[in-house]
Amino acid sequence: MPATPTVAQLYSKIADAVQRVHTLRYMPPTAIVMHPRRWAYFLAAADSTGRPLVVPGAGNPQNAIATLGAVAAEQVVGQMHGLPVITDPSMPTTLGTGTNQDVIHILRASDLLLFESGIRSRVLPEVGSGNLTVRLQVYGYLAFTAGRYPKSVVEIGGSGLVAPAF
Numbered sequence: 001m002p003a004t005p006t007v008a009q010l011y012s013k014i015a016d017a018v019q020r021v022h023t024l025r026y027m028p029p030t031a032i033v034m035h036p037r038r039w040a041y042f043l044a045a046a047d048s049t050g051r052p053l054v055v056p057g058a059g060n061p062q063n064a065i066a067t068l069g070a071v072a073a074e075q076v077v078g079q080m081h082g083l084p085v086i087t088d089p090s091m092p093t094t095l096g097t098g099t100n101q102d103v104i105h106i107l108r109a110s111d112l113l114l115f116e117s118g119i120r121s122r123v124l125p126e127v128g129s130g131n132l133t134v135r136l137q138v139y140g141y142l143a144f145t146a147g148r149y150p151k152s153v154v155e156i157g158g159s160g161l162v163a164p165a166f
Helices: 007-025 036-044
Strands: 031-034 054-056 066-068 076-080 083-087 104-107 113-116 120-124 135-139 142-145 153-156
Touching: 007 104, 007 153, 031 036, 036 076, 036 083
Parallel strands: 031 083, 054 066
Antiparallel strands: 031 104, 066 076, 076 083, 104 153, 113 142, 120 135
């Protein structure tokens, strides 16, 4: 990707990533995940006459590259390529040689499994028995797997995803 990509070039890279999940996983992707600053980059984009490229979904817009669903930091904020766009501020923004690049993930979320136990607690009186105290423990178990279907996630990154200027 070029060092200063246009929205059109980035849009085509996302389309390529969508087809890669289809082609390599044999199943459709279900979401596009990006940092809020990257979504804001799309929101700020305009065509040659100054019209925004991302417009509200109401009114059945024509020739929009995406639609705006909500102004939010950690949820579905719109649609692009027929997939929900999810923004997540915990996506990395310090990648690359200049430590200013972010990434976009196109993924099939149902292939990424998260297992969580309920919260458990216990009292251990033996530990502090010498001074009449007890130890309280609260814990839970967690497991995540993305390795079962690695072709379910395509990451777009590189020098073309440096911090956007507005």
